[in-house]
Amino acid sequence: xxxxxxxxxxxxxxxxxxxxxxxxxxxxxxxxxxxxxxxxxxxxxxxxxxxxxxxxxxxxxxxxxxxxxxxxxxxxxxxxxxxxxxxxxxxxxxxxxxxxxxxxxxxxxxxxxxxxxxxxxxxxxxxxxxxxxxxxxxxxxxxxxxxxxxxxxxxxxxxxxxxxxxxxxxxxxxxxxxxxxxxxxxxxxxxxxxxxxxxxxxxxxxxxxxxxxxxxxxxxxxxxxxxxxxxxxxxxxxxxxxxxxxxxxxxxxxxxxxxxxxxxxxxxxxxxxxxxxxxxxxxxxxxxxxxxxxxxxxxxxxxxxxx
Amino acid sequence: xxxxxxxxxxxxxxxxxxxxxxxxxxxxxxxxxxxxxxxxxxxxxxxxxxxxxxxxxxxxxxxxxxxxxxxxxxxxxxxxxxxxxxxxxxxxxxxxxxxxxxxxxxxxxxxxxxxxxxxxxxxxxxxxxxxxxxxxxxxxxxxxxxxxxxxxxxxxxxxxxxxxxxxxxxxxxxxxxxxxxxxxxxxxxxxxxxxxxxxxxxxxxxxxxxxxxxxxxxxxxxxxxxxxxxxxxxxxxxxxxxxxxxxxxxxxxxxxxxxxxxxxxxxxxxxxxxxxxxxxxxxxxxxxxxxxxxxxxxxxxxxxxxx
Numbered sequence: 001x002x003x004x005x006x007x008x009x010x011x012x013x014x015x016x017x018x019x020x021x022x023x024x025x026x027x028x029x030x031x032x033x034x035x036x037x038x039x040x041x042x043x044x045x046x047x048x049x050x051x052x053x054x055x056x057x058x059x060x061x062x063x064x065x066x067x068x069x070x071x072x073x074x075x076x077x078x079x080x081x082x083x084x085x086x087x088x089x090x091x092x093x094x095x096x097x098x099x100x101x102x103x104x105x106x107x108x109x110x111x112x113x114x115x116x117x118x119x120x121x122x123x124x125x126x127x128x129x130x131x132x133x134x135x136x137x138x139x140x141x142x143x144x145x146x147x148x149x150x151x152x153x154x155x156x157x158x159x160x161x162x163x164x165x166x167x168x169x170x171x172x173x174x175x176x177x178x179x180x181x182x183x184x185x186x187x188x189x190x191x192x193x194x195x196x197x198x199x200x201x202x203x204x205x206x207x208x209x210x211x212x213x214x215x216x217x218x219x220x221x222x223x224x225x226x227x228x229x230x231x232x233x234x235x236x237x238x239x240x241x242x243x244x245x246x247x248x249x250x251x252x253x254x255x256x257x258x259x260x261x262x263x264x265x266x267x268x269x270x271x272x273x274x275x276x277x278x279x280x281x282x283x284x285x286x287x288x289x290x291x292x293x294x295x296x297x298x299x300x301x302x303x304x305x306x307x
Numbered sequence: 308x309x310x311x312x313x314x315x316x317x318x319x320x321x322x323x324x325x326x327x328x329x330x331x332x333x334x335x336x337x338x339x340x341x342x343x344x345x346x347x348x349x350x351x352x353x354x355x356x357x358x359x360x361x362x363x364x365x366x367x368x369x370x371x372x373x374x375x376x377x378x379x380x381x382x383x384x385x386x387x388x389x390x391x392x393x394x395x396x397x398x399x400x401x402x403x404x405x406x407x408x409x410x411x412x413x414x415x416x417x418x419x420x421x422x423x424x425x426x427x428x429x430x431x432x433x434x435x436x437x438x439x440x441x442x443x444x445x446x447x448x449x450x451x452x453x454x455x456x457x458x459x460x461x462x463x464x465x466x467x468x469x470x471x472x473x474x475x476x477x478x479x480x481x482x483x484x485x486x487x488x489x490x491x492x493x494x495x496x497x498x499x500x501x502x503x504x505x506x507x508x509x510x511x512x513x514x515x516x517x518x519x520x521x522x523x524x525x526x527x528x529x530x531x532x533x534x535x536x537x538x539x540x541x542x543x544x545x546x547x548x549x550x551x552x553x554x555x556x557x558x559x560x561x562x563x564x565x566x567x568x569x570x571x572x573x574x575x576x577x578x579x580x581x582x583x584x585x586x587x588x589x590x591x592x593x594x595x596x597x598x599x600x601x602x603x604x605x606x607x608x609x610x611x612x613x614x
Binding site: 011012013014015018019040041043044047048064065066069070071073074077078081082096097099100103104107108109110143144 | 318319320321322325326347348350351354355371372373376377378380381384385388389403404406407410411414415416417450451
């Protein structure tokens with residue numbers, strides 16, 4: 001799978017960073033794309049990639065601030081002309097997303113040529129199952145409802161150790177399926193514990209996309225032992241209090257969350273335009289030197305991360 | 308004054324052409340900018356120019372199709388942070404523009420820090436006076452209400468011929484103002500016809516911005532003797548009937564309008580993505596050779612025209 005950042009700015013677009021849009025390419029698990037937030041000009045950014053809007057099946061909106069949703073009407077309408085015809089799309093987001101989409105499409109006399117399903121989240125906790133991916137959604141702290149989405153992919157059964165099976169006199173056949181899927185198998189009157197004949201099960205990947213937030217109690221649940229978290233870092237230095245006053249995170253907050261939650265990789269986005277590219281490089285190096293336990297990258301537009 | 312094209316595509320953005328946005332720089336008449344339509348990513352295009360959003364005073368929306376308005380919410384909200392604080396802005400457009408702006412701002416919890424006045428047009432004809440510019444608005448033919456805006460700048464009094472006045476024994480003083488502003492002046496008991504002492508009055512510029520339209524009766528009024536018209540040309544070749552079926556214009560329609568209305572310069576935008584840059588160059592040269600009476604340019608993004 002691959003995460004591509006198409007917008008990493010905070011609030012306003014700059015020449016280098018667009019407003020928030022992140023792409024999850026689920027290939028090879030599924031041959032489809034998901035988007036997390038759709039900042040203005042997301043469709044323009046997509047024109048510079050190989051991403052096909054026809055393969056976009058799911059859009060997760062973290063919250064309704066303009067820098068996270070103003071590209072949605074254009075993307076939805078353009079999808080009709082760019083391979084989306086007849087291909088269903090679902091948009092999941094906070095209450096209000098339905099009114100926003102329906103009003104903008106109605107006022108602009110836009111007609112989509114594919115089924116659009118809009119799912120509004122309410123309350124503090126939601127759980128969705130998309131294919132076999134469990135999506136846990138938790139409310140964060142951002143002044144307006146802002147959600148984090150934890151995607152838990154199913155565990156993969158360990159592959160069979162063919163040689164061990166044959167050494168035990170168990171010949172290939174339908175019985176192998178039982179060895180793969182059951183803990184215990186009765187074969188020719190012998191009871192086998194199958195773990196001995198399998199590689200260990202592979203834990204399903206966990207990827208969590210956070211909406212804008214100041215530190216919140218629900219974050220630990222969302223981040224727990226994740227392979228990757230994508231988190232805002234509007235404030236890269238200076239006073240924590242200031243970042244919290246604006247309901248945003250300081251990079252030290254995110255580090256604390258990631259380290260205490262045993263997160264393998266933290267990808268940071270939503271970078272304030274007060275920092276130059278050089279500032280960011282210096283800050284990254286310093287943080288990495290001082291905290292080798294924190295594995296992170298600060299995203300730039302078009303950056304890809306494979307997992 | 309200067310017209311700058313920041314989006315010249317039809318319907319969808321391409322790598323080269325953004326959706327519709329045109330800037331009128333009124334300098335030196337007024338130190339301000341007007342926008343005609345605001346396609347998605349208009350604010351991104353503006354980042355690549357010297358245009359200051361704080362000096363943007365008026366937005367004319369021709370019609371509510373997405374490729375003409377989806378950049379409006381982002382531009383309005385960004386203006387708060389880009390020199391617009393406290394500086395009034397007016398948006399003029401078809402009925403529905405108010406609901407669109409108010410819903411998008413409310414859903415996204417956006418707060419503008421400047422007064423925003425939204426004026427909705429209704430019916431076939433509207434006339435507005437902005438400063439001393441008469442703005443005549445007429446309904447076109449586009450399936451949904453689409454307007455053309457004719458901007459008539461006031462005539463300029465001819466300057467005084469100082470030498471002629473002094474040869475006639477009329478010495479500089481307050482009386483010169485009377486010679487400049489009146490047709491007839493009584494000076495020391497002599498009645499003077501002032502035309503003799505003035506350069507001819509300079510006709511005020513006329514600039515007309517058309518919304519998307521198929522040929523419509525109202526177009527001739529809007530174009531009549533204009534210095535510049537800005538008009539769509541979605542169809543550059545082929546069948547007229549097809550263009551009209553989609554409520555759009557064929558370039559031959561625009562040529563007919565411009566020539567019969569004695570338009571000095573026609574700037575064509577809203578170019579379909581079916582034409583390559585090379586196609587357009589060939590078509591332009593052929594049309595210019597066959598119809599030297601038609602003075603036109605096909606706009607590209609960032610093209611400027613001074614008048």
